[in-house]
Amino acid sequence: MKIILRKDVATLGDAGEVVTVKNGYANNYLIPQGFAIRATEGTLKALETEKKQQAHKIEQRRKEARELSAKIEQMTLNISTKAGESGKLFGTVTSGDIADALKAQGVEIDRRKIQLEAPIKALGKYEAVAKIYMDIAAKLNIVVGAEGAEAVETAEAPEAGE
Known part of the structure; x- marks a missing residue:
């Protein structure tokens, strides 16, 4: 049969x-x-x-995944977190933090689809891979900065002009 x-x-x-x-x-x-x-x-x-x-x-x-991949690869994610004077973070930047940063820019990806080569434990530039659909992946550019750094830079800028 x-x-x-x-x-x-x-x-x-x-x-x-x-x-x-x-x-x-x-x-x-x-x-x-x-x-x-x-x-x-x-x-x-x-x-x-x-x-x-x-x-x-x-x-x-x-097709939608390819479009999303192209959009993500053009982005640079800026993540601010608490860090010591030596540039070492208090904790780590996780895939959940990266997913939240993507969500803030209008792209929603599950944190489990974001793969980090190594844990992010210091300030600097990093790359990660987001598996979007089947064999389609996007490279994420991540810049990790200190939380107080922006406030310090903007406060110093007016003094230099005077």
Whole structure:
């Protein structure tokens, strides 16, 4: 009997595949358990249209991911945090902090998709990778600065002009 798998079955194949199995196996186990449906002309046509729709959705998501990747790679994330005089941070900059900085600039990415090469524990420039969709990733440029540094720089600027 020809059947269409609805779920992955280790011994038969992946969901969406058309396979031939013995009648008893299909009627007594696969179909009642919801692992498969009978392969009729109608179900085969429905399977083809579903595959086309999924391919279209995947292509659409890939296009959106490429656009988002290009947008992210043009950004520079400025993260301010508390730091000591030697430039060492009190704590670390995590992927959650980077995700929050991206969200502030209008881009929402899950923190688990941001990969750091090493923990950020000092002031400076860093790079990270954000996995956006399947094989599409974006390089993040991150600048970590001290929280009080902006206030000190702006306070010193007027004095120099006088």
